[in-house]
Amino acid sequence: MKICVVGTRGFPETQGGVEKHCEILYTTMGKQCPVEIFVYRRKPYIVCTPKYKNIHFVDLPSTRIKGVEAVIHSFLATCASIIKRPDVIHYHNIGPAMFSPLARLFGVKVVMTYHSANYEHKKWGKIAQLLLKISEKIALSCSNEVIFVNKYQMQKSPQKYISKYVYIPNGIPDTRILQSLDFIHSLGLERKKYILAVGRITPEKGFDLLIKAFAKVNTDYKLVIAGGVETEIGYMEELKQLIKPERIVFAGFTVGDKLSQLYSNAGLFVLSSRNEGFPIVLLEAMAYGLDVLVSDIPATHLVDLNKDDYFDLKDEKSLVQGIIRKLTNNSSRAYNLIDFDWKKITQKVYQIYQSLR
Template sequence: MDGSGPRVALVSSSYFPDIGGVEQHTAQVARELLGRGYAVEVWTVDRGRASVRTQVQGVTVRYLPTPLPTLSPRGVVSFLRKVPSAFREWAWARRDFHPDVLHVHCFGPNGVYAEALGRLSRIPRVVSSHGETYMDDHDVYGRSLVLRTALRAALRGARAVTACSPEVAADLRARFDAGEVRIVPNGVTTPASGPREPRAERRVILAAGRLEHNKGFDLLIEALPLLSEHVGLDIVGSGSQEEALRSRARELGLEERVRFLGPTSPSGVLQAMADADVVVVPSRKEPFGIVVLEAWAAGTPVVATSVAGPASFVTDGQDGLLVDPRDPRALAGALQRVLEDDGLWRSLASGGRRTVRRYTWSAVVDEYVTTYPGPDRPTPV
């Protein structure tokens, strides 16, 4: 790129210092676009922190206020008091950066304000859904008329709508009246190191993600007693279900076999995966399953859910094993096969390393930039 590409504001529901899928996705897209000569800023929700403009790992980030009304009289009064100054900050960001496109990632309060600003300022919008419409354990979209209404309006008015998987696209069409939805999967940074061998010492299963009901970590704990006592489970992440998971592990006498490692950096997650013998994605629901890509990149075999997102891109028996995690015996059986059969271990690890080459950040951004306005893609009026 020669710098003539559009100026892109990536409007993310969350960003650093928070760590998670959308934060990493947005950061990688920002870096890739900057490397191609685009002018890029990340606009994200301030989450009660001071509204500031700063640099995060070479990317300009604006933390902006996004107050929304609630049903209580006090909530409405609070919203009416806060919204004028909040929107002034969004308007100032537009005047300061002059974006040619607002690219919303993970629609929430960030999307509400981006949609309002885009309509008033006639800035094209792209909406990319990462499963936020149905992965929230607290059903925020079911409870918030504001979010439901704003999302429907954003999908109708968007220049393009993308989803990370067919399941997410189907939800946008079924519940929020989306029209055409393009599938743009997640990406991953693949390491340069070659494949490794399975370890002979104590075997470790690793699971990573938000500790919420939909992620199915409780199902994995229920399956662990069916495996050898020499098999341990490491869980990376934090969330509202952590104490319930710890309690269930104690009830089953698994305190010495289950370790809760807490949240860690992206590099720390990849290292933990490389140190594990198998990575498990036991989700009841999962919009995509970036953990699968990370495990493949780390050279570690994967056992993944057959009832959620990973089933749309994992080929059972070639680059992973697919199993219904709601069946503890089936889940334990799949894990046992990988842990005891070194030939299968090597085959799945090699298959994953081949497949993951298709999921580069360059390929993800190739898809995104085709949705942006440009000389040959005039902005709709």
């Protein structure tokens, strides 16, 4: 079976939840299923090109201009995919899937994974939001099957397409608890004496809320934000002005053993997002046994957490009090994560492909 993948910037070592999702899904599928997978990557984001079983990378021109890169790349990738005559083109998210009618016109079956309602993100202007909403309608109507990583998004999507919908959550990335401390020491950190937040530096991640709240907490803990900044340079500069520099560490985009060290030695994990599809970083934190404090949004209710693990986005005191409470009673935790096995998730996606042959 030949599958073309459109909508990711690429992998490995490329920042983003969709990128991590695609990396784990397709490397797992390539190992355990009889498939030939073509992943269309955006040249400006390519870091390296390792060999994976049954995966071929096709690197196409792109730009880093916000709002333009996905449109240009998705169009080129759709055209290149059609030429290959695949069994399925799998689009990741509603923006890239605006070109699904072109694929259907040439008789190619389409699967779309709905990661998040991008038009709800603050970084997009009114015109971009309108285009994303139009893309959503196109994607839902033209896709043969629609996978939702968030069941709440599935429930509020147009029910006239419900026969196409299936809920398949994200899974837990491989986790290795590391005893080494060289990386965290290089950042001026001590084991179990810092709060960790992970994600791309954009307004929807709510890092401004987290920093403002942490600045009001009297503690010797530090705050670590592991994530890179791309187009939101102004937002990053605003974040730096919200707190004394000695209290915070901007670790940048972090992967591999360095990220494992940050997770392995954190005292608390905080997810302050205003909007999420299904945060893989939260699953990672839970897999490492970290205590967590998360914003009360639909996506964070996709996992089994306690009432006091949530804070109210509209109430800064709720976040301040949550941090104080968690640091006062800090401890490791065990979570039920049986539903988030990537091998099982991969089989479910592969079965969808098979059903379209």
